[in-house]
Amino acid sequence: MRIAHVAPLFESVPPRYYGGTERIITYLIDGLVELGHEVTLFASGDSRTTATLVPVRDQALRLDPYPLKSQIAAHLAMLDEVRRRADEFDIIHFHLSHFLHFPFFEHMPERTVTTPHGRLDYKDLPGAYRRWPRFPMISISHRQRVPLAEANWVGTVHHGLPLDLYKPIPRREAESGYLAFLGRLSRDKRPDRAIEIARRSGMKLRMAAKVGDDDRAYFHDMVEPLIDGVSIEYLGEIGEDQKADFLGNASALLFPIDWPEPFGLVVIEAMAFGTPVVAWNSGAMHEIVDQGVTGYIVDTVDEAVAAVDKAVKLDRSLVRAAFEKRFSAMRMASDYVAIYARLLDRSSDGPRIGAVAAV
Amino acid sequence: MRIAHVAPLFESVPPRYYGGTERIITYLIDGLVELGHEVTLFASGDSRTTATLVPVRDQALRLDPYPLKSQIAAHLAMLDEVRRRADEFDIIHFHLSHFLHFPFFEHMPERTVTTPHGRLDYKDLPGAYRRWPRFPMISISHRQRVPLAEANWVGTVHHGLPLDLYKPIPRREAESGYLAFLGRLSRDKRPDRAIEIARRSGMKLRMAAKVGDDDRAYFHDMVEPLIDGVSIEYLGEIGEDQKADFLGNASALLFPIDWPEPFGLVVIEAMAFGTPVVAWNSGAMHEIVDQGVTGYIVDTVDEAVAAVDKAVKLDRSLVRAAFEKRFSAMRMASDYVAIYARLLDRSSDGPRIGAVAAV
16 A cells, blocks of 8 residues: 655654654554555654655754744645645545645545544634544544544544563562653643652652643642652653663553543553553543553542552553553554555545546 | 735734734725725634624634634634635735645635735745745735745735824923833844933933743843833833823834844834834834934944934924825725735636636
8 A cells, every 4th residue: 555644844753852643653654664565754854764755844843943933834835745746645644633734635535544643622623624524534542532523533543652662671579669650740640649649659659751831830839849859759851761761660650640631652651561550530541551451540549549559469461461462553553554445445436546447 | 896804813803902913904904995895804703893704713812711722723714714705705815924825725826915914034934835836925015025035926015004093292392202112022122222222312211012921031131130210111011002102202212123023013103103213224124214204224323322313303293294105004905905906907817707707
């Protein structure tokens, strides 16, 4: 199959530092190439890929030091380039969240598919989507669809990671365990809950997290006073190389979020290490965590404290096994291929491919 | 003529507080209606206009308290609505800066015209424009065109204000005069230069300006220490009602900018009061200030000090007269109408209107 992927231009693919969407696109492309497909990636020129790269901007927008950049103009130019070359592909897969590509491909929505990678509870999305109702959409969780339920959803594909990306770390039984918190230290992620859960569990909490500009006041007022450096430790932002040690050696990951998280990549990263998860019953968590196998879903701090006690005793090899079965990059790639094939089958009933077949 | 105006959705038209673009759209529409044209405005629903309003969002984006808003989806929905109704208009005038409307109207660029209201030295604009090279563009100054020189520029229309918006204030000769600085207190606007010019001129400086979040560190380090409350006074942000007193009673306006300002609305606001201007030789200033009549253009602080001495002696009635001749809203509206007519003349040579005429 000739497949084009169209990535947002904010980060390179893969991202130089943080960027969940661009990491997933990388893993998906590698999987599709391994499955033998002909893959083309439209992305910033600083991307590195096993696909054929069509560089549509010299570098990604966010880290480009040029002071005045237009994200709209950059994406418009990319989308025009994709449209010019549309006939080279059987299917064009867009990873843009806010529909900027719709006006460009309204003559051929059936040969496109769109994965929005973010939350969809933006006020303006349903009204805009209603104007382009034929565009096939793939959600990254069932929960993600709720605010845009009326869209033309053609499937859900949970994210996946390469099996060799993270490997379980042999346990150092002598060491006292700790609970891990990884993510932005924002109100939505509820680090305060994580601290309360750890305290009441009598376990140490290690927090590795970025404090964004928007979150500085919250962190200063609500979180920082609770950090004592002994039972509650804050490590700052950690790099990819430190992540393995941090997640792999944790007794459990706490994910006490308070927002409709459409997926939660860190949860499957923890599972890849065999680390169980105690997650709040919010967003897509109940689709990702297998209760009593890879962790526990909870609704209250009381429940979380009880769950930590059980989670740290879960069989880590079974956590890893569940990860391998449900959240591998190859499973993700195969799921997408199945949907592409279904869409192409459908669109071949239409006049376009029909006409070609008649020749 | 049946004219549609398409406004950005960030602010209402007119804006509730600050918003140069939306104020100009208001004055232009009022002028066009007064000239007898049939005008339709696509804008947020909290707009108030003498045109027929097509509300395309319940309220403007910036002050909408809803936490998650998609400016892209909001504008896409608006542009789709404009396209659906395109046949109702002879010409559609876009006030969007970054080309989001181009993909929607590529089948009829000759019946559109675009006024970008901001600076054009964004890295991504020339590359994007080159993909839609037929779209007619109107600049708000000749200087504005420089970074996008190759565009299909069909005219320049300087901004204008209603003649009765601001009126010269009878001079209170007994009062000691002051120099005025009005605008954001940012590095680009060079309040530090204004302070130096005032000091060396031996005149009092009154600064009325907003300090934005981005500018707070600059203001704190570079400007605040120079404010003594006597010779250098800072009034904070002032409202429309205080502006008349502030600009109308000033001996001169200082506009020592250090960026390619595409127009500089406050400069013609000062002129409306008969207040002369001492402006830096930057951006569009030499197109707007008539040397020795409405003020002076300078390149150095030395020149500015000498210019202040001369500017405060200029005949304020001649400043007002120049404003009335060059920067009235009716002149602006007439200029736009002349361009619309020229574009329609051209497009009537084409097949579309020709076909209609043949019926």
